[in-house]
Amino acid sequence: MARRWAAFAAAAAIPTLTVVLPILAFLTLSFFRVEDNQIVRDPNLGNYAEVFGNPTYRGTYLGSLLLCLQVAALTLLIGYPVAWRVWRQRGRVGALLLLLTVLPLFMSYIVKLYTLRSLLGLNGLLNQALVGLGVLEAPSKAFLYNQRAVLLTMTVVYLPFVILPVYLSLERIPHRLLEASTDLGASQWATFRHVVLPLSLPGTVAGALFAFVLALGDYITPQMVGGTSGFTFGRLIWSQFGLAYNWPLGAAMAAVLFLTALVVIVAGGSIARQGRV
Amino acid sequence: MRSRGERAVDLIAALFVALVLLALYSPVLINALFSVVALDDGRIVWESFSLAPYRSVWSDPDVIASLRNTVQVALFAVGAATVLAVLFALYTDREGAVGRQAMELTIYLPFLLPPIVTGLSLLVASAQLGVSRGIATIVVGHTVFVLAVTYRLVRTRLEAMPRSLVEASSDLGASSLQTFRHILLPYLLSAIVTGALLALTLSFDETLITVFLSGDRMTLPLRLWAMMRVGFTQDINALVTVVLAISIALAIAISVRMKPAEFMD
Secondary structure (H helix, E strand, O other): OHHHHHHHHHHHHHHHHHHHHHHHHHHHHOOOEEEOOEEEOOOOOHHHHHHHHOHHHHHHHHHHHHHHHHHHHHHHHHHHHHHHHHHHOOHHHHHHHHHHHHHHHHOOHHHHHHHHHHHHOOOOHHHHHHHHOOOOOOOOOOOOOOHHHHHHHHHHHHHHHHHHHHHHHHHOOOHHHHHHHHHOOOOHHHHHHHHHHHHOHHHHHHHHHHHHHHHHHOOHHHHHHHHHHOOOHHHHHHHHHOOOOOHHHHHHHHHHHHHHHHHHHHHHHHHHHHOOO | OOOHHHHHHHHHHHHHHHHHHHHHHHHHHHHHHHOOOEEEOOEEEHHHOOOHHHHHHHOOHHHHHHHHHHHHHHHHHHHHHHHHHHHHHHHHHOOOOOOHHHHHHHHHHHHHOOHHHHHHHHHHHHHHHOOOOOHHHHHHHHHHHHHHHHHHHHHHHHHHOOHHHHHHHHHOOOOHHHHHHHHHHHHHHHHHHHHHHHHHHHHHHOOOOHHHHOOOOOOHHHHHHHHHHHOOOHHHHHHHHHHHHHHHHHHHHHHOOOOHHHOOO
């Protein structure tokens, strides 16, 4: 038995040092405060009172939750039909479509932001096309540097993270179940409604979860395409470690984000497990 | 037989897929186009075709320095994550291993959590330990992030391995090192290589953790971000195109090695 524990201690040393202790360190820091650019080690809940008491911070937090819910809903609404259609497509075309939907997962995040931003800008192709088609009289500023631009960009960037898990859970449905449903006289819609949709629930939940958590922690997208009006909770945390220079407050905000993500992951995980085949 | 209604649904869904693929790829393709031609008053000037932006990026010392940092970080992080993945998988695969679930949780946690949490927790820890930020801190950040992927692939392969192979080897008198060298390692090799390639792709693109740990050493994505804040230039378009080409090459190398179903499970 002692040997087993010694082996565990050896194996756990590195994850403890690089994952567990850093998380504990930042959680501890969230109870301290800053005075004259010095961290004062006097444990209290002041930072948490500030996060939830200050209307700006609270508003930013709630606004970000709403934004992430919208991102999750939109990516799911777009991603599910795409995954479903790719799954229905057999043969080489199907394989190619799958590759095309997976490939964006490998593309650099910062590169996607840059290309989307240049597309949405005042001189961007979207404006040029709309003016060229006569839809707009002059290029519009409506597509960039506002909350809508953040939502739109996050939806495009995080969409592939939803398509893949939905596709994989559709792939996992045994063919005989679909055949049985059809043999029993169910219409295609009935088969979809009562067989395909419930059995693809784990992937659907996982996809929505990915989109939500990724959007929640994102602080570069809001800055790149949101401008001054695209202020999110992630960006607020980031600014505490940069310009505002209040690490303990930033740590408290990050702790709130951490707990939110954890609750979402655990809740989503249990829903997904219940639906597993 | 497919009904007419069913065919209509399939067709509409196919058009929808085409539209979504257009939204995913057009920004990237347009960017690649504008890295070699100029736009004048909404018209593409084909005569302006030139590869000069690529030459100019290649001779930018800041870009080259960041590329060198990125390669250095990737080599160390992928190497460390690969070795740790094998060690941890061998540990958690043992019968009656203590704390298996706790181990797996800490391995997967940095991958599941928002990167901002991973990044700033390592920042706080290194500040408290008095470690100054630089290549080493970025390597640690990337290692804990990509370890989830390398570990997952090795662990899954190890689970599928017939126990009899290892038992036969030790019955025949092989030491555990010999068994590892001649039985386990060859069996795990393709999972290790695929995991390393995936880790390489992730490390190459990682931004949200790196920002917290970089200090004054910039990786390629950070350099790109800094350049973008200034504005849009053909040089950035060119650099972006190169970065994309590298990512896509890695993605294709990975896709021939693994089925998408192995990505997550």
